[in-house]
Amino acid sequence: MAPRARLRGLGDNARMRISARADYAVRAALLLAGAEGAEPMKAEAIADAQEIPHKFLEGILNDMRRGGLVVSQRGIRGGYRLARPGAEISVADVVRAVEGPLVSVRGVRPPELAYSGPAESLLPLWVALRANVRHILEGVSLADIAAGRLPDFVHALAQDPAAWSNP
Amino acid sequence: MAPRARLRGLGDNARMRISARADYAVRAALLLAGAEGAEPMKAEAIADAQEIPHKFLEGILNDMRRGGLVVSQRGIRGGYRLARPGAEISVADVVRAVEGPLVSVRGVRPPELAYSGPAESLLPLWVALRANVRHILEGVSLADIAAGRLPDFVHALAQDPAAWSNP
DNA sequence: AAGCTTCCCTACCCTTTTCGTAGGAATTCG
DNA sequence: CGAATTCCTACGAAAAGGGTAGGGAAGCTT
Numbered sequence: 135m136a137p138r139a140r141l142r143g144l145g146d147n148a149r150m151r152i153s154a155r156a157d158y159a160v161r162a163a164l165l166l167a168g169a170e171g172a173e174p175m176k177a178e179a180i181a182d183a184q185e186i187p188h189k190f191l192e193g194i195l196n197d198m199r200r201g202g203l204v205v206s207q208r209g210i211r212g213g214y215r216l217a218r219p220g221a222e223i224s225v226a227d228v229v230r231a232v233e234g235p236l237v238s239v240r241g242v243r244p245p246e247l248a249y250s251g252p253a254e255s256l257l258p259l260w261v262a263l264r265a266n267v268r269h270i271l272e273g274v275s276l277a278d279i280a281a282g283r284l285p286d287f288v289h290a291l292a293q294d295p296a297a298w299s300n301p
Numbered sequence: 302m303a304p305r306a307r308l309r310g311l312g313d314n315a316r317m318r319i320s321a322r323a324d325y326a327v328r329a330a331l332l333l334a335g336a337e338g339a340e341p342m343k344a345e346a347i348a349d350a351q352e353i354p355h356k357f358l359e360g361i362l363n364d365m366r367r368g369g370l371v372v373s374q375r376g377i378r379g380g381y382r383l384a385r386p387g388a389e390i391s392v393a394d395v396v397r398a399v400e401g402p403l404v405s406v407r408g409v410r411p412p413e414l415a416y417s418g419p420a421e422s423l424l425p426l427w428v429a430l431r432a433n434v435r436h437i438l439e440g441v442s443l444a445d446i447a448a449g450r451l452p453d454f455v456h457a458l459a460q461d462p463a464a465w466s467n468p
Numbered sequence: 469a470a471g472c473t474t475c476c477c478t479a480c481c482c483t484t485t486t487c488g489t490a491g492g493a494a495t496t497c498g
Numbered sequence: 499c500g501a502a503t504t505c506c507t508a509c510g511a512a513a514a515g516g517g518t519a520g521g522g523a524a525g526c527t528t
Contacts, residue, residue, distance in 0.1 A: 151317065152406040152427065154516065164419040173431040176474070183418060190517055196476065208475045209525030225426065235467070243467050245424035251350060252335040252447040253328045258459035259392065259451060260319065263437050265464035267317060270430050280419040284426060292425035300402070300410050321487065341505070349527065357488055375504045376496025408515095 152229075158186045159194050159232045160225055160276075166204060167220030167276040174206075174213030194232055201231030220280060226271035236271065239262040315398075316347030325353045325441075326361050326393055326399045333371060334387030334443040341373075348441075361399055368398030387447060393438035403438065404431040 161184045169175050181188035193213055194202045203223060204214045216223065229236060235243050237260075244260040254262055273285055284292065291297060328351045336342050346363055348355035363380055365371045370390060371381045383390065396403060402410055404427075410429040436458065440452055458464060 142487060151404065151408075152512090154407045157407050157423075160423060161416070161420045163474045164423070168374055178474090184420065187517065189519080192475075193477095193517095195452075199476095207474085207525080208523075209524060209527095212524090214475090216368045237317045237319075240321045240324050241318070245465050248327070249491045253333040253351065255446045255449045255451060256324075256331070257435075258325060259455065261445060261464050262451070262455045262458035263434065265458045265461060266429065266433050266437055269306060270426075270433055274426055279422045279426065282372045282422045284422060284429070288426060289430045291429035294432060297435075298412050298429050300412060320485095345503090356487065356490080359504075360506095361486090367503095373504060374496080375494075375502085376498095377502045378497060379495085379503045381504090 153233065155194055156229045156233050158184070158191060159198060159228050160279075162186065162191060162195060163198065163203065163216070163220075163223065163228050163276050164280050165200065165224075166214060166216045167280045170216060170220060174215045176213040176287050179213075197232045198228065201227075203227060203231050216276075220276035221278075223276045224272045224278070224280070226268060228276075229271060236267055307322055307392065319405075321401065322361060322399050323396045325351070325358060325432050327395050327446075329353065329358060329362060329397050330365065330370065330383070330387075330390065331447050332449045333381060333383045334390075337383060337387060340378070341382045347381075359406040364399045368394075370394060370398050375405060382445075386442035388445075390443045391439045392441050392443070392446075393435060396438060 162180045165180050165183060166175055177192050178188050180186065180195075180232050181191045195206070197205060199206050199214075203217055205217050206212070226236060237244065239247055239260050244257065244264055247257055247260070249256050270288060274288055278284055329347050332347050332350060333342055344356050344359050346360045347353065347362075362371060362373070366373050366381075370384055372384050373379070384453075393403060402444050404411070406414055406427050411424065411431055414424055414427070416423050437455060441455055445451055
């Protein structure tokens with residue numbers, strides 16, 4: 135067991151961020167996608183496999199259940215299964231189930247904003263940004279990731295070495 | 302399913318968010334872009350024009366000065382000017398000056414992450430997402446917005462009516 | 469029915485971030 | 499000098515982020 139360095143505490147501030155919740159949720163869903171057809175998977179098994187705090191994960195799985203993404207079963211043979219095939223669940227579905235809207239500006243969704251003066255064209259910019267984020271996250275399914283085959287338009291973006299550098 | 306109570310204004314949860322700081326910063330910069338060549342603009346004038354709390358804005362302008370985006374002048378004829386022409390300052394420049402990295406996952410930038418099992422291809426997805434956000438925010442300059450002419454590839458995204466709907 | 473086991477629900481806790489406000493020091497102009 | 503304006507530090511309330519704890523409800527298995 136490699137002692138994974140969990141560096142935290144230093145204020146790494148970034149505004150467009152994927153939270154731990156969302157990251158954990160997607161990873162859990164990916165495990166479920168890999169176990170399709172088999173027995174339901176227990177929260178603790180998922181937590182162990184992906185190194186996610188298991189009580190925290192329980193809450194996340196619950197959100198996904200409320201969002202209709204997974205179905206649960208209690209009791210000794212209980213656990214979680216995907217509610218639909220992994221090919222029909224997008225990453226956007228998962229993120230939205232545990233976090234709400236994908237993109238917001240000052241706490242509201244872009245269409246609710248009102249700008250004046252030279253900032254008027256700022257609104258279409260935020261809308262375009264959101265559309266682009268949606269395009270990516272809605273265009274990738276759990277099955278895609280589990281199979282290691284991202285859609286071409288995503289794969290192409292990730293191929294660019296510049297995409298991997300931190301400026 | 303009970304819809305979560307959503308207070309207006311703040312308290313809305315979304316993970317890829319443009320903070321008030323970033324939004325204010327861009328709007329202030331746009332005003333400065335519109336006043337290029339004229340006298341330096343005072344923080345209070347910007348605050349009034351864009352309805353931004355003026356002491357809060359002062360701090361934001363200061364961050365932009367430290368980031369080399371604006372230059373300031375003290376005293377009775379003081380104020381702020383852009384350090385470079387608005388056509389040479391991107392929205393990404395502004396956002397980064399006041400908030401740091403554009404995208405992070407669980408507090409770190411994507412290349413620092415390590416995934417295992419079926420989540421392995423999650424990393425290229427986050428990287429692609431970041432590349433796309435960068436592409437948009439780095440591809441639009443203050444002058445573009447102030448002139449109301451977004452680049453074609455952004456304009457096209459904003460044209461789609463679906464981009465304006467909240468699912 | 470008893471007893472596990474597992475999900476489900478509520479409440480709490482601590483730290484960091486967010487969005488500001490307040491007051492004053494430093495600088496520049498007239 | 500004196501007024502205006504930027505610059506700096508500190509403080510503060512509220513929310514979000516990331517968990518923990520404990521127990522209730524439901525479903526097997528025997």
